[in-house]
Amino acid sequence: MSTERPSFDDTHRISPRAERDKEIMIDVARKMHENQQSKWERLSSKEMNAVDRVIIDHAQAALEVYLRHTYPEAILKPYDAVVVDDSNHFIPHGGVSLERFEDSLYGDAQLFLSALHESSHAQSYSDSLVLRDQIVRRIGFGILITAPNRQESYFVGLNEAMTMAIEYSTYHLLPDNNHHAEAISDRAQEILPSVSDPVERQCLEQLPEMATILPNAEGEYEVLTTYYQDYLIFATLMNHIAEALPDEFANSEVVQELFGRAYFSGDLKEVKRIMRDVYGSRGMQVLAQWTPTHRSYSRETLFRLKDFIRTGTIVDIDSLIKELHVSKCSTCGEKTGGSVCIHCATPRREEKEVQDAVECKFCGSFIGVSNGVCRECGS
Numbered sequence: 001m002s003t004e005r006p007s008f009d010d011t012h013r014i015s016p017r018a019e020r021d022k023e024i025m026i027d028v029a030r031k032m033h034e035n036q037q038s039k040w041e042r043l044s045s046k047e048m049n050a051v052d053r054v055i056i057d058h059a060q061a062a063l064e065v066y067l068r069h070t071y072p073e074a075i076l077k078p079y080d081a082v083v084v085d086d087s088n089h090f091i092p093h094g095g096v097s098l099e100r101f102e103d104s105l106y107g108d109a110q111l112f113l114s115a116l117h118e119s120s121h122a123q124s125y126s127d128s129l130v131l132r133d134q135i136v137r138r139i140g141f142g143i144l145i146t147a148p149n150r151q152e153s154y155f156v157g158l159n160e161a162m163t164m165a166i167e168y169s170t171y172h173l174l175p176d177n178n179h180h181a182e183a184i185s186d187r188a189q190e191i192l193p194s195v196s197d198p199v200e201r202q203c204l205e206q207l208p209e210m211a212t213i214l215p216n217a218e219g220e221y222e223v224l225t226t227y228y229q230d231y232l233i234f235a236t237l238m239n240h241i242a243e244a245l246p247d248e249f250a251n252s253e254v255v256q257e258l259f260g261r262a263y264f265s266g267d268l269k270e271v272k273r274i275m276r277d278v279y280g281s282r283g284m285q286v287l288a289q290w291t292p293t294h295r296s297y298s299r300e301t302l303f304r305l306k307d308f309i310r311t312g313t314i315v316d317i318d319s320l321i322k323e324l325h326v327s328k329c330s331t332c333g334e335k336t337g338g339s340v341c342i343h344c345a346t347p348r349r350e351e352k353e354v355q356d357a358v359e360c361k362f363c364g365s366f367i368g369v370s371n372g373v374c375r376e377c378g379s
Helices: 016-021 024-044 050-070 105-123 156-171 179-194 198-206 228-244 252-265 269-289 299-311 317-324
Strands: 012-014 089-091 095-097 126-130 135-139 142-147 150-154 212-215 221-224
Touching (some): 012 016, 024 126, 089 105, 156 228, 198 221, 198 228, 228 269, 299 317
16 A cells, blocks of 8 residues: 655645745644654555455445546545544545444445545545645635634535535445445344434434444444534535525536535635525625534524524524634533533633624635735635
């Protein structure tokens, strides 16, 4: 398995001002890149068993078929994959690290789904821009900002939801009676009688492939619905845009195809225009602050987000933007959104004020400015 990784110069753009002033952020970006390289070399040195290799190859081949059929203009990147880490994630510029939860047919199915999801991330658009006072990384729709005294992220919920939509569509290219579907259905039916949570029951009954069902320390099954709610929000987003712009879109599937092309190409101009036209400038900030909802928001905040996406209107949009911003609780240290911490119920002291919705004339961003410079494109 190759440990070759793209060079720093191949993967990073440096703004003229940062280059001219020899800003420290260039050194920070180089160090981050070296750490990723070291991590990849460590992971890819491990051996993968033959069964896992076949499952992952199958998943990546299925994804390639889906992409070539749905987004033929997408430029596919080469990637390797490993199953040696303790979590599922992708390494920027092509690497995929996967975890096998258990040695069973259900474990095979979950590995297949994880490979679809993380490989979709790896195939999405990626870019790193070094500015004089921050590094802006884009992965799909997600925007990650690293600065000396802060880290910020935007459009992460939308990015994960789009990835789930691609995973779901690719998975359903398989025959209905495939062994992965049978294993997932069998596990879901086995535990369904003991599940009382309404969201978990709904997921197991309607979309069991979006749940992860694992035994906990007590030997009982635990249901994880990590991106299930985000996928439903995304489906509502696609439907509402199609209904709001009937002259442009025949149905929600056409909207999703446009979003998918932007996810892979990195050209977000049309996506930003559409979201601005349908939801307004403040609505763009709602979508930017939307974080993957699992263990981030209370039911009340989640309901307000869903209702806004469904209707495009809300009484106090600024308070919703603040509630959607996830940060560490000052009392318990856990990450939380909402008006009170969802872990310890402490009222949140939100330092971040909602900024004026100033649109960047170059990239159409509404995420804000820093020292007169667009936080997204650096213009």
